Amino acid sequence: MREQYRGELAGLSEHMVEMTRLVGSAIxxxxxxxxxxxxxxxESVIAADESVDALQAEIEEKSLELLARQQPVATELRAIVTGLRMTADLERMGDLARHVAKLARLKYPDSAIPAELRSTMIEMGQIAERIVAKTGSVIATRDVTAAMELEVDDDAMDGLHREVFRLLLGPHWTHGVEAAVDVTLCGRYYERFADHAVSVARRVTFLVTGERAPLAGASPLGGTGPA
Amino acid sequence: MREQYRGELAGLSEHMVEMTRLVGSAIxxxxxxxxxxxxxxxESVIAADESVDALQAEIEEKSLELLARQQPVATELRAIVTGLRMTADLERMGDLARHVAKLARLKYPDSAIPAELRSTMIEMGQIAERIVAKTGSVIATRDVTAAMELEVDDDAMDGLHREVFRLLLGPHWTHGVEAAVDVTLCGRYYERFADHAVSVARRVTFLVTGERAPLAGASPLGGTGPA
Incomplete structure (x- = not known):
């Protein structure tokens, strides 16, 4: 029975790793x-978000069932409850990928991204993809050093986000207000996507070390969430 | 002992109501x-967000302690775990109020909001304030009818958000790109604030009725969170 319980806990982790895979592909x-x-x-990204939501629902149902049946205390209790918060972050990352896809759909057959911002947006997309892949590894391996590396990627994302504003507000912006609105929202979606990924990794760190990552706030579940 | 447990559960609700009061004042x-x-x-809004974070931390710690000590099942287990999700929504609402305040600080001594958008923004602020006050009542009273009324306020907020874009992208916008970026972000902060409030109310409804509110998605904890 204890063996089965261990297996069920590991199953929750595997489901969360699967969520990182789905939202990584989506972004x-x-x-x-x-x-x-x-x-x-x-359209395919928008439609696929349902699978992310369904996986979240499944993790939540299994977590509640485990809490009720196994009555965990201490570390295991904290792991399951923190897992629910991580799952909510991952679900939100799926929403943000869907928002990017909806913007693409709205602007079709044009692209929402002017030429001089393409390379910045490509890089934001690459960092988002990399950061969520690393988050998946962190969940699977509980490697705290890898979790800390995510902060570097997140700083890079913040730098790109500032670059977006620099271009938008600089003297050479010729694309008018509508493109500025699109790019503003889009930049924010990527930045929030990375924030949520970092939040998940910080929660894993907190579970492993019992210590909050620097700047992660006062929450006993490991961080007050993305800033 | 059972009496004391009931009191502790009620105490968690009271703390959440207090969070709604704090974030209502903040917005x-x-x-x-x-x-x-x-x-x-x-500055005072930015500084006060610490109290919201501290209250969230306290609710989380007390919830984990209750889960460990009382080993609740079924309804009470679901109530405590759902409460953690509601608390996370409320904490995020505090962040969004802080974002609005930071924008005000950034633009000082100017206002970030051009004259023709003032009345729309006043109304968004008023709806945000009203919606979170109602959310507090819903938590305190578990009144499902009141929870449903919040959807109407949220629709009004969405309408104002569309109005912001209509003005931004209309032929009469003369304030340039920087003001458009500010207004875009600001509009999104209010809209997300309302989304989180509605999400909290939906979770209460789900706890009371066992039924998800329409459109609230597939999560067994009552909705997949704000869209």
């Missing part, structure tokens, strides 16, 4: 749909 | 700081 495809003005790809 | 003051370009008020 990568959403970025491509955005840059290539690919309507079919955008 | 009301942030709106005023934004419209009046009031730097001191903006």
């Amino acid at each position: 990568a495809r959403a970025t491509r749909a955005l840059l290539d003005a690919d309507l079919a790809l955008a | 009301a003051r942030a709106t005023r700081a934004l419209l009046d370009a009031d730097l001191a008020l903006a």
Whole structure:
């Protein structure tokens, strides 16, 4: 029975890793749909978000069932409850990928991203993809050093986000207000996507070390969530 | 002992109601700081967010302690775990009020909001304040009818958000790209604030009725969170 319980806990982790895989694929495809003005790809990202939601629902149901049946205390209790918070972050990352895809769909057959911002957006998409892949590894391995490396990627994302504003507000912006609105929202989606990924990794760190990551706030479940 | 346990569960609810009071005050003051370009008020909102975070941390710690000590099942287990999710929504609402205040601070001594958008932003602030006050009542009373009324306020918020874009992208916008970026972000902060409030109310409804509110998605904890 104890063996089975261990297996069920590991199963929850595996489901969360699967969620990182799904939202990583979603943000990568959403970025491509955005840059290539690919309507079919955008639609597929929008439709696929249902699988992320379904996986979240399954993890929640299994977690509640485990809490009720196994009555865990201390470390295991904290792991399951923190897992629920991580799952909510991952679900939200799926929503943000869907938002990017919806913007691509809205602007079709144009691209929402002016030429001089393409390379910045490509990089934001790549960092988003990399960061969520690393988050998946952190969940699977509980490697605290890898979790800390995510902060570097997140800093890079913040730098790109500032670069977006620099271009938008600089003297050479010729694309008018509508493109500025689109790019503002899009930049924010990527930045929030990375924030949530970092939040998940910080929660894993807190579970492993019992110590909050620097700047992660006062929550006993490991951070007050993305800033 | 059972009496004491009941009291502790009620205490968690009271703490959440207190969170709604704090974030309601924060969004009301942030709106005023934004419209009046009031730097001191903006600073006070930014500083006060710490109290919201501290209250979240306290609720989380007490919830984990209750789960470990009382080993609840069924309804009570679901209530405590759902409460953790509601608390996370409320904490995020505090962050969004702080974001509005930070924008006010950034633009001081100017106001970030052009004249023709003032009435729309006042109304968004008022709906945000009203919606979170109602959310507090819903938590306190578990009144499902009141929870449903919040959806109407949320629809009104979405309508105002569309109005913001209509003005931004219309032929009469003369404030350039920087103001458009500010207004875009600001509009999104209010809209997300309302989304989180509605999400909290939906979770209460789900706890009371066992039924998900329409459109609330597949999560067994009552909705997949704000869209």
